[in-house]
Amino acid sequence: MQLKKSVLAVALTLAYTHGVQAQTVSSQDKEVESVYVTGSNLKRVGKEGNSPVSVITALDIKASGASTVAELMRTVPSMGTDNNYDTNDGGFSRGVSTASLRGLSSTSTLILLNGRRMTPSAYADPNDGNSTLYDLNSIPLSALDRVEILKDGASAVYGSDAIGGVINFITKSNFEGLKLSARVGANDNNNFGRRGANAFWGKGDVEADGYNVFIAADISKRDRVQRSDATDIEFDQYKLLNSRYATPYGSTVSASPSIYRETAPGSKNFAVSQANAATRLVTRVNCDPSQQLVGTTAMGLPRTSVFINRTFCNYDTTKFLEAQSEGEDGSVLSRGVLKLNSTTRAFAEVAYSRTERNYTGAPITIGQSSVTNFTATGVGTPFQAILPIGHPDNPFPDARASVGYRFENLRGGTQTINTGIRTLVGLEGTWNSWDWNTGLLWNQSKKKDTTYGRLYLPTLNKLNTGTSLAQLAADPTLGHDVVTDNKASILQWDAKANTEFGHLPGGPVAFAAGVEVRQEKIKLNPDELVARGDIYGLANTAIDGSRDVKSAFVELRTPLLKSLELEFAGRVDKYENLKRNFVPKIGGKWAPSDMFALRGTYAKGFRAPGLTQVTPGGAQFFLSGLYDPKRCETDESTPKPGATEVDCNKSAAGTGGANPNLVPERSKSHSIGLIISPTSNIDLVVDFWRIRKEGEVILGSAFDALKNEDSNPGLVVRDTNPVNFVTDASGKPIPGTGPLLMVREPWINQGSSEVRGVDLEARFRQSLGAWGSVDTKVSSTYTSHYSIAGTAGDPEHNLAGSNAGITDWALSSGLDIPRWKTTLTANWSRGDHSVSANVNYIGPVSLLRRYDGTDTFAQPFCHYGTAKPTDAEPDRNTTIPLYEAYYPKCAVNSWTTVGMGYTYTGFKNLSLSLNIQNLFDKKAPYDPRYGATSGAPLAGYNEGLHNNYGRYFTFNATYTFY
Numbered sequence: 038m039q040l041k042k043s044v045l046a047v048a049l050t051l052a053y054t055h056g057v058q059a060q061t062v063s064s065q066d067k068e069v070e071s072v073y074v075t076g077s078n079l080k081r082v083g084k085e086g087n088s089p090v091s092v093i094t095a096l097d098i099k100a101s102g103a104s105t106v107a108e109l110m111r112t113v114p115s116m117g118t119d120n121n122y123d124t125n126d127g128g129f130s131r132g133v134s135t136a137s138l139r140g141l142s143s144t145s146t147l148i149l150l151n152g153r154r155m156t157p158s159a160y161a162d163p164n165d166g167n168s169t170l171y172d173l174n175s176i177p178l179s180a181l182d183r184v185e186i187l188k189d190g191a192s193a194v195y196g197s198d199a200i201g202g203v204i205n206f207i208t209k210s211n212f213e214g215l216k217l218s219a220r221v222g223a224n225d226n227n228n229f230g231r232r233g234a235n236a237f238w239g240k241g242d243v244e245a246d247g248y249n250v251f252i253a254a255d256i257s258k259r260d261r262v263q264r265s266d267a268t269d270i271e272f273d274q275y276k277l278l279n280s281r282y283a284t285p286y287g288s289t290v291s292a293s294p295s296i297y298r299e300t301a302p303g304s305k306n307f308a309v310s311q312a313n314a315a316t317r318l319v320t321r322v323n324c325d326p327s328q329q330l331v332g333t334t335a336m337g338l339p340r341t342s343v344f345i346n347r348t349f350c351n352y353d354t355t356k357f358l359e360a361q362s363e364g365e366d367g368s369v370l371s372r373g374v375l376k377l378n379s380t381t382r383a384f385a386e387v388a389y390s391r392t393e394r395n396y397t398g399a400p401i402t403i404g405q406s407s408v409t410n411f412t413a414t415g416v417g418t419p420f421q422a423i424l425p426i427g428h429p430d431n432p433f434p435d436a437r438a439s440v441g442y443r444f445e446n447l448r449g450g451t452q453t454i455n456t457g458i459r460t461l462v463g464l465e466g467t468w469n470s471w472d473w474n475t476g477l478l479w480n481q482s483k484k485k486d487t488t489y490g491r492l493y494l495p496t497l498n499k500l501n502t503g504t505s506l507a508q509l510a511a512d513p514t515l516g517h518d519v520v521t522d523n524k525a526s527i528l529q530w531d532a533k534a535n536t537e538f539g540h541l542p543g544g545p546v547a548f549a550a551g552v553e554v555r556q557e558k559i560k561l562n563p564d565e566l567v568a569r570g571d572i573y574g575l576a577n578t579a580i581d582g583s584r585d586v587k588s589a590f591v592e593l594r595t596p597l598l599k600s601l602e603l604e605f606a607g608r609v610d611k612y613e614n615l616k617r618n619f620v621p622k623i624g625g626k627w628a629p630s631d632m633f634a635l636r637g638t639y640a641k642g643f644r645a646p647g648l649t650q651v652t653p654g655g656a657q658f659f660l661s662g663l664y665d666p667k668r669c670e671t672d673e674s675t676p677k678p679g680a681t682e683v684d685c686n687k688s689a690a691g692t693g694g695a696n697p698n699l700v701p702e703r704s705k706s707h708s709i710g711l712i713i714s715p716t717s718n719i720d721l722v723v724d725f726w727r728i729r730k731e732g733e734v735i736l737g738s739a740f741d742a743l744k745n746e747d748s749n750p751g752l753v754v755r756d757t758n759p760v761n762f763v764t765d766a767s768g769k770p771i772p773g774t775g776p777l778l779m780v781r782e783p784w785i786n787q788g789s790s791e792v793r794g795v796d797l798e799a800r801f802r803q804s805l806g807a808w809g810s811v812d813t814k815v816s817s818t819y820t821s822h823y824s825i826a827g828t829a830g831d832p833e834h835n836l837a838g839s840n841a842g843i844t845d846w847a848l849s850s851g852l853d854i855p856r857w858k859t860t861l862t863a864n865w866s867r868g869d870h871s872v873s874a875n876v877n878y879i880g881p882v883s884l885l886r887r888y889d890g891t892d893t894f895a896q897p898f899c900h901y902g903t904a905k906p907t908d909a910e911p912d913r914n915t916t917i918p919l920y921e922a923y924y925p926k927c928a929v930n931s932w933t934t935v936g937m938g939y940t941y942t943g944f945k946n947l948s949l950s951l952n953i954q955n956l957f958d959k960k961a962p963y964d965p966r967y968g969a970t971s972g973a974p975l976a977g978y979n980e981g982l983h984n985n986y987g988r989y990f991t992f993n994a995t996y997t998f999y
Contacts, residue, residue, distance in 0.1 A: 087624030107134035118981035132453030141201035142166025159523035168647030190706030192642035193622035212239030233257030267360030269987025275977030293350035381466035398449035405439035417570025447490035492573035543596025582652025694783035809867025847890035869943035899927035
């Protein structure tokens with residue numbers, strides 16, 4: 038490909054590229070040369086496109102020090118903080134890693150591999166923004182040649198899921214020879230160990246031999262790190278402020294039971310307070326004296342806990358808490374190209390990946406409250422431990438009792454294994470003035486999930502009929518390892534072609550068109566025992582769905598002048614059971630001189646509801662804190678006759694529901710950019726952007742379902758036993774008022790998000806003569822505005838620089854939005870030596886409360902700390918009373934880290950490199966939201982913003998056989 042020597046070629050020198058799968062043709066023999074690029078299907082030679090596209094090159098990947106694709110994505114300034122990570126058990130998204138451009142969620146960021154879609158993974162996560170999860174773990178970092186990131190709405194080119202942008206992972210190709218590499222890494226405490234090896238083998242040159250075959254294989258392993266050993270956070274402040282790890286306390290629930298007396302005969306109420314604990318609570322201390330503790334607030338127990346000043350048998354749950362789980366990854370990727378004739382080639386790709394994550398967890402417990410059990414289609418019979426009078430473990434001679442007990446002999450934790458298979462066959466070539474490409478893709482993802490040591494209800498129920506805890510724990514039928522087998526896939530055929538014709542003052546008109554037919558499938562199979570309701574307190578995820586998608590697109594570029602061109606794109610998508618959808622995009626670029634260019638785009642976008650959102654079934658989950666208007670008075674705290682206080686703060690089952698009335702989310706995006714090249718060594722790019730999403734698909738509200746229960750029959754499931762109904766003034770049971778069992782929350786189109794900001798990139802290249810050369814690049818994203826409306830018409834406050842759900846208390850979003858994220862990289866090369874350095878900056882995140890929906894506080898106040906009379910609302914979180922004393926700005930601090938790398942290639946065929954990340958061992962900033970309780974997912978820092986590795990070393994050796 039001949040590059041035109043002008044400032045407009047800055048796209049390639051800055052690692053900006055344009056196009057999805059353009060084909061270029063030799064002027065002599067019309068032979069095909071396929072190049073994977075991102076942003077358009079129009080052929081372009083050496084000119085900057087009108088959309089902001091940045092590239093992470095192989096050199097950038099090496100300098101980053103990243104060990105995985107997910108770690109690499111965290112260094113991208115335009116990436117949001119609402120990604121999924123697989124370092125520890127992530128619940129519904131356990132074992133998967135995702136990316137979220139602009140903080141618009143994983144569902145709005147389309148992931149491509151070599152220019153074509155990946156299948157969504159076999160998950161049905163009910164959390165907003167997680168309905169479609171593209172797993173980055175299935176992509177081996179060592180196989181990548183580059184990553185191209187389109188930071189603009191791209192539905193007109195790619196269809197659904199491209200609202201926030203597109204990330205195209207492009208693998209190495211056309212390799213000849215054999216290359217073997219090995220790597221090892223750990224931090225300066227010898228924690229977070231990783232080991233891996235990869236091999237590349239290629240044979241044949243397409244032009245000389247008529248073919249090329251390339252195979253890449255990679256294996257890696259990472260070590261488990263106990264949470265208490267991950268001290269590269271502000272650990273001392275975390276221990277002090279959260280009262281964690283200051284004592285050996287883990288849990289008050291152990292194999293030495295705590296027994297609770299029933300408050301009234303037949304009430305099933307076993308509540309105990311500090312005032313009556315002396316007569317209603319018996320705590321067994323038949324454990325080793327080293328396990329016996331006396332409860333204090335220093336352990337993190339609330340002041341109202343019944344274990345304050347009480348001796349109990351401690352169970353050390355902290356040994357199961359992880360900063361990083363154990364994991365193993367493996368992948369094989371191959372590509373072959375066969376030259377059929379001077380104008381046609383055949384190509385094929387085959388890939389296999391496997392990721393395994395083993396998460397440790399404490400053995401299961403039972404408590405005195407009733408626990409919901411699930412069947413595949415609803416709720417089963419709830420379980421509550423009720424020890425009758427005379428039970429061997431009941432110390433009360435005249436009352437029933439319940440018990441808090443841990444089955445220490447059962448294994449806890451989970452294992453998640455994700456596997457993927459991807460095959461692609463196709464043809465590409467030229468015909469007259471047309472370049473064409475067609476391919477058939479099949480991509481399947483499987484997930485096997487094992488949850489260890491769950492309780493088999495037919496055996497557990499023996500407890501309530503006289504079986505002792507010791508006998509029950511020894512029963513081999515009590516524990517069951519729950520296994521689910523899930524799979525998702527896409528089968529896709531596509532064809533596209535592009536050409537040039539006519540002549541305008543700026544050159545020929547470029548035209549491209551294409552079609553795509555895709556079938557999407559997902560099948561999630563729950564464990565048979567869970568599906569029939571025989572497992573204690575474990576929800577099902579059951580779904581079996583498929584749909585067909587048909588698409589067609591056109592693109593047109595009109596070079597009206599040598600300095601001015603316009604591009605137009607439009608795409609029609611027809612999703613099964615949804616209306617036909619058309620979205621356009623227009624872009625333009627004006628380059629009055631070789632030193633300056635102005636570009637801009639306007640696009641509409643859409644995101645079709647995920648397959649899991651339109652197929653009956655889905656994930657079940659637990660709801661808490663529900664107010665039941667049929668069983669409680671309007672003051673939301675007083676039960677009606679026949680109800681109890683529990684009904685005013687109820688825990689129940691929940692499930693998402695398919696909604697046939699869902700429509701695609703809609704978006705509009707704008708960008709305008711400046712490209713400046715004052716000298717041949719300096720390139721500057723500034724892009725202003727705005728993206729707005731409307732009609733976002735989220736779970737319906739349980740509150741709304743309860744409030745409108747009579748007008749939406751079927752959404753609320755209640756106990757049908759008349760004995761438990763609320764009674765009227767005459768004491769007569771009122772039908773349909775039984776205790777709440779389940780709330781169905783169908784997916785709905787609701788609310789909007791808008792994000793605005795600017796991307797800054799600069800690159801400086803300088804030859805130093807005999808001293809080599811220097812290449813420096815700065816990438817920065819400034820988010821000037823981020824607003825969220827929970828429902829249409831809600832106020833949209835600017836949340837940039839803060840946590841969304843704290844700044845505006847009316848929002849349920851937990852999104853963190855630092856204003857600035859910046860990465861600076863520099864590389865100096867001379868002969869056999871190469872030295873790289875990088876600086877990464879993440880701005881602070883405010884935890885001040887400023888709004889509550891329509892209310893704007895005259896005086897913002899900190900959400901954490903000691904309550905003050907001046908607080909605008911009385912619900913400050915006081916679990917960390919000293920927070921403001923240590924953090925008067927009420928913010929998670931900014932974080933700046935520095936890394937360095939060195940590579941030596943002076944040995945024959947051998948390359949050695951050492952990379953040090955976080956060279957100055959900068960600790961991850963303290964975040965009060967994580968680790969406030971022993972069950973929190975993290976410990977004192979925010980994984981979406983920072984990492985807890987500390988100073989980290991990676992050594993790599995590569996040997997090449999020629």
